[in-house]
Amino acid sequence: MKKTNLSILAAMLIVALTVTNLSAQTRISFARGKSSTTVSGTLTKRGSSNSIRKFVVRAKAGQHLSVIVKSRGDNVYTNMSDETGERGPDMYYTLDAEGDHEFVIENVGTRAAKFTMIVKIL
Numbered sequence: 844m845k846k847t848n849l850s851i852l853a854a855m856l857i858v859a860l861t862v863t864n865l866s867a868q869t870r871i872s873f874a875r876g877k878s879s880t881t882v883s884g885t886l887t888k889r890g891s892s893n894s895i896r897k898f899v900v901r902a903k904a905g906q907h908l909s910v911i912v913k914s915r916g917d918n919v920y921t922n923m924s925d926e927t928g929e930r931g932p933d934m935y936y937t938l939d940a941e942g943d944h945e946f947v948i949e950n951v952g953t954r955a956a957k958f959t960m961i962v963k964i965l
Contacts, residue, residue, distance in 0.1 A: 868897035868945065871962050879963040886919060886950035886958060894950045897924065902964050903941045909963040910934040910946060918952030921960075 873880050887893040902908060912919045912932045920930040924945040938944055950956045 868899050871898050871900040873964070878965060879961060882960045882962065884958060885955055886948070887955050888953055889949075889951050895947055897945060897947050898962075899943050899945045900962060900964065901943050902938050904939060906938050907963075907965045908934070908936045908938055908944060908946075909961075909965065910948075911961045912948055912958055913960075914950075914956045914958040916952055916956070918956050919948055919950050919958045921946060921948045923947075 871880060871882070886896065900908065910921050910933070912921050917932050920932060921934045922930045923936060924947055934946065948958065948960065
């Protein structure tokens with residue numbers, strides 16, 4: 844009985860962690876025959892729990908990823924998740940591997956910010 848309860852608890856924990864991880868990022872998809880899409884939303888002020896959003900896009904090696912973010916005051920920045928360095932409202936990368944590529948947008952302002960983001964794969 845104790846072994847069964849422990850197994851159920853372990854399974855519930857795995858499911859909870861998986862659901863949390865899946866909800867932590869948004870997959871970018873494109874309409875059939877299109878290479879760009881637009882995403883809009885709101886980020887809370889810098890430092891709060893919803894001031895950063897993660898996105899994932901699937902692409903092939905050698906393709907170019909372009910992310911352009913528009914926000915009032917230009918306070919929403921973008922960067923590849925595994926990269927360090929300069930951030931800004933625009934990002935351009937030539938992808939070196941096929942598969943999923945994660946990037947983030949972050950509100951660096953002191954107020955909530957509405958954003959419109961254009962994502963292109965060329």
